Amino acid sequence: MYVGALKAPQFKAEIVIDGTDKVAIPGLINCHTHLSMTLFRGKAEDEPLSTWLEQTIWPLESKLTPDDIYQGALLGCLESIKAGTTTFADMYFHEAQVAKAVDRSGLRAVLAQGIIEADDCKRGERMLAEGIEFAEAFNGYGGGRVTTRLGPHALYTCSPKLLVQTQEAAANLGIGTHIHVAESKQKSDWVKERYGCTEIELLKRIDLLGPDTLAAHCIHLTKLDMQIMARHRVKVSYNPTANMKIGSGIPRVKELLSAGVSVGIGTDGPASNNNLDMLEEMRFAALLQKTKYMDPTVLSAQQTLKMATIEGARALGLERVIGSLQVGKKADVVLIDFSSPHLKPSHDPYANIVYSANGADVDTVIVDGNLLMQERHVKTLDANEVMQNGQRVASNLTSR
Amino acid sequence: MYVGALKAPQFKAEIVIDGTDKVAIPGLINCHTHLSMTLFRGKAEDEPLSTWLEQTIWPLESKLTPDDIYQGALLGCLESIKAGTTTFADMYFHEAQVAKAVDRSGLRAVLAQGIIEADDCKRGERMLAEGIEFAEAFNGYGGGRVTTRLGPHALYTCSPKLLVQTQEAAANLGIGTHIHVAESKQKSDWVKERYGCTEIELLKRIDLLGPDTLAAHCIHLTKLDMQIMARHRVKVSYNPTANMKIGSGIPRVKELLSAGVSVGIGTDGPASNNNLDMLEEMRFAALLQKTKYMDPTVLSAQQTLKMATIEGARALGLERVIGSLQVGKKADVVLIDFSSPHLKPSHDPYANIVYSANGADVDTVIVDGNLLMQERHVKTLDANEVMQNGQRVASNLTSR
Numbered sequence: 051m052y053v054g055a056l057k058a059p060q061f062k063a064e065i066v067i068d069g070t071d072k073v074a075i076p077g078l079i080n081c082h083t084h085l086s087m088t089l090f091r092g093k094a095e096d097e098p099l100s101t102w103l104e105q106t107i108w109p110l111e112s113k114l115t116p117d118d119i120y121q122g123a124l125l126g127c128l129e130s131i132k133a134g135t136t137t138f139a140d141m142y143f144h145e146a147q148v149a150k151a152v153d154r155s156g157l158r159a160v161l162a163q164g165i166i167e168a169d170d171c172k173r174g175e176r177m178l179a180e181g182i183e184f185a186e187a188f189n190g191y192g193g194g195r196v197t198t199r200l201g202p203h204a205l206y207t208c209s210p211k212l213l214v215q216t217q218e219a220a221a222n223l224g225i226g227t228h229i230h231v232a233e234s235k236q237k238s239d240w241v242k243e244r245y246g247c248t249e250i251e252l253l254k255r256i257d258l259l260g261p262d263t264l265a266a267h268c269i270h271l272t273k274l275d276m277q278i279m280a281r282h283r284v285k286v287s288y289n290p291t292a293n294m295k296i297g298s299g300i301p302r303v304k305e306l307l308s309a310g311v312s313v314g315i316g317t318d319g320p321a322s323n324n325n326l327d328m329l330e331e332m333r334f335a336a337l338l339q340k341t342k343y344m345d346p347t348v349l350s351a352q353q354t355l356k357m358a359t360i361e362g363a364r365a366l367g368l369e370r371v372i373g374s375l376q377v378g379k380k381a382d383v384v385l386i387d388f389s390s391p392h393l394k395p396s397h398d399p400y401a402n403i404v405y406s407a408n409g410a411d412v413d414t415v416i417v418d419g420n421l422l423m424q425e426r427h428v429k430t431l432d433a434n435e436v437m438q439n440g441q442r443v444a445s446n447l448t449s450r
Numbered sequence: 451m452y453v454g455a456l457k458a459p460q461f462k463a464e465i466v467i468d469g470t471d472k473v474a475i476p477g478l479i480n481c482h483t484h485l486s487m488t489l490f491r492g493k494a495e496d497e498p499l500s501t502w503l504e505q506t507i508w509p510l511e512s513k514l515t516p517d518d519i520y521q522g523a524l525l526g527c528l529e530s531i532k533a534g535t536t537t538f539a540d541m542y543f544h545e546a547q548v549a550k551a552v553d554r555s556g557l558r559a560v561l562a563q564g565i566i567e568a569d570d571c572k573r574g575e576r577m578l579a580e581g582i583e584f585a586e587a588f589n590g591y592g593g594g595r596v597t598t599r600l601g602p603h604a605l606y607t608c609s610p611k612l613l614v615q616t617q618e619a620a621a622n623l624g625i626g627t628h629i630h631v632a633e634s635k636q637k638s639d640w641v642k643e644r645y646g647c648t649e650i651e652l653l654k655r656i657d658l659l660g661p662d663t664l665a666a667h668c669i670h671l672t673k674l675d676m677q678i679m680a681r682h683r684v685k686v687s688y689n690p691t692a693n694m695k696i697g698s699g700i701p702r703v704k705e706l707l708s709a710g711v712s713v714g715i716g717t718d719g720p721a722s723n724n725n726l727d728m729l730e731e732m733r734f735a736a737l738l739q740k741t742k743y744m745d746p747t748v749l750s751a752q753q754t755l756k757m758a759t760i761e762g763a764r765a766l767g768l769e770r771v772i773g774s775l776q777v778g779k780k781a782d783v784v785l786i787d788f789s790s791p792h793l794k795p796s797h798d799p800y801a802n803i804v805y806s807a808n809g810a811d812v813d814t815v816i817v818d819g820n821l822l823m824q825e826r827h828v829k830t831l832d833a834n835e836v837m838q839n840g841q842r843v844a845s846n847l848t849s850r
Contacts, residue, residue, distance in 0.1 A: 093797045
């Protein structure tokens with residue numbers, strides 16, 4: 051694939067795609083998800099967070115087999131391709147299964163095996179060892195489309211001691227980390243009570259804040275926290291739909307950006323969203339900030355599209371590889387079909403993409419120069435088979 | 451169309467639609483829009499409300515011809531059908547053109563010609579006269595699918611004197627009113643300063659509060675306002691996306707419902723949304739309330755679907771005619787196709803519809819027993835012609 055002036059190329063294209071009434075954008079980058087949670091979509095709705103997590107999600111997760119995870123991840127890959135996502139950052143269990151689904155689907159991903167200690171240091175050490183093993187084995191997998199991180203779940207599920215070990219291991223491997231930060235007021239208050247400081251201050255103290263730290267959510271922050279994050283060049287995944295659905299509060303993204311923090315956008319898992327549609331997520335991202343500050347000028351359409359592309363790439367440390375249509379970058383490209391009534395007229399393509407479009411308007415998806423979808427037909431996966439398998443394992447899970 | 455047990459009907463169906471992997475719901479009801487503003491979709495984005503309104507929208511509106519309004523309304527009807535809306539409540543200029551578009555499209559609508567006095571009582575009287583003329587001429591139009599109301603724009607654009615006359619005229623005609631209430635804090639403050647009371651108190655004083663009053667937005671309310679509204683059985687259109695996009699604040703819908711007020715859902719005009727997708731609007735409706743109260747249990751999926759169907763019907767005074775699939779009601783039915791990856795698995799159809807689906811999942815639309823769309827093919831309108839005309843008049847408008 052070549053990007054540039056019409057007359058310049060010295061080669062003949064293998065495939066020619068007619069772009070009439072279509073708009074090309076860099077592939078969308080989903081900075082925070084738990085892809086296999088597609089299996090739990092629509093379970094335990096409208097419940098308080100503790101009930102949702104402790105009475106539904108955790109018991110179901112304890113029953114997950116590697117094959118369940120694989121089928122759930124394939125369903126999530128299929129959904130992601132259909133909605134124009136080309137790269138996602140994932141944290142879950144049996145992550146090797148997610149890597150295999152990514153390989154088969156043709157997508158790009160940054161994967162971390164989740165590490166949950168839960169006051170059991172033996173378990174913590176075992177999960178860290180498994181996380182390291184996964185990260186080593188799968189970094190560069192799938193023709194280089196898979197990179198890996200370590201995934202300590204959160205400050206309320208991992209001890210400072212384990213987090214220090216995790217950070218040392220990540221540094222040794224030369225990879226980053228992916229962690230939930232300040233999502234729940236209750237958990238942030240618990241950290242404050244237990245450790246006498248904010249979550250960000252604790253992360254700083256144990257040296258887990260750096261340019262390769264991807265911090266998901268970051269809702270309950272102080273002004274000082276934001277300054278610390280900017281100084282350490284921490285990256286944030288802003289997940290507006292999940293924050294709204296769970297009633298966690300509104301991240302102060304306008305202020306994070308003003309402080310100089312890089313912010314990408316994520317859908318979070320499909321059990322708390324309930325889809326993986328980054329076009330819709332951009333709309334929630336922009337509108338929730340306008341709501342927070344009661345100011346329609348906050349987060350413009352163009353700025354939001356950047357957050358879902360080049361800023362997302364930066365959040366994953368991949369800004370030299372993907373995130374924009376530029377000579378020398380990987381060919382991760384999405385064509386949006388503007389021939390539907392809700393995208394007419396097209397006075398402003400940025401506004402139409404961010405405020406009017408949804409995943410179903412994605413026509414073509416290219417990753418690494420390969421066609422994953424054309425005219426909404428996914429080429430790398432058998433859509434019916436993937437959906438049937440997903441439905442089957444989900445039904446088995448909830449009935450056994 | 452017959453609703454009931456499989457073996458009961460004593461007739462042979464003319465058309466049989468295979469409902470495999472589809473879910474039938476009552477047609478969605480959009481309680482507040484300005485349909486022809488499709489033409490301004492994507493103009494003047496991310497601007498402060500005053501700039502948006504005074505420097506872009508009003509100058510464009512002053513140039514609108516009746517044919518512009520007709521083409522914009524047709525585009526909005528096409529978009530509405532494609533997203534599963536079967537009834538909408540509209541307020542705009544040259545409303546007869548909207549009525550004609552509704553008739554041609556096969557949709558159902560409650561239409562009001564907008565009345566704006568703007569400190570010019572001659573203009574106010576003229577617009578009221580035109581509004582009455584429209585309401586009389588078009589009530590029952592389109593085979594009874596069009597009903598009419600009077601549409602005084604707002605308390606900051608119409609004087610109490612004109613509003614009294616408007617209410618008297620509505621009572622004489624036996625029809626309702628449709629008015630913007632407490633959308634902007636600034637305008638509510640202005641009303642308070644000028645009249646010494648809240649917008650609701652002023653409406654009560656001039657006797658404009660009743661069961662046939664449809665009040666759009668209702669953001670800046672006191673507890674007493676809510677009690678007054680409940681006592682007078684005022685109906686509310688909750689328009690979450692527009693409220694978020696313009697940064698107007700969050701309506702306290704949970705409290706309105708607790709007070710006993712009927713609340714439907716609206717998209718508002720496509721210049722401040724920017725689409726007419728009621729499936730997406732339901733998602734914003736539920737999630738914005740969970741955000742407001744930081745409580746995931748507020749507005750369940752089922753409750754939200756009711757707000758977009760039977761409660762919307764009640765808000766328009768049509769609860770005996772539409773809003774549910776019931777013997778004796780009009781056959782306004784929508785089939786949602788559940789065969790896409792983002793709707794798998796289907797543990798909970800309510801959750802999938804409200805939290806995962808979007809307009810593109812609508813397969814079939816039936817209004818008054820007539821098929822308007824089947825397998826996403828709109829039968830009553832030529833989609834390409836409507837989109838081309840919409841694009842053409844929109845381009846002319848912004849360039850002349």
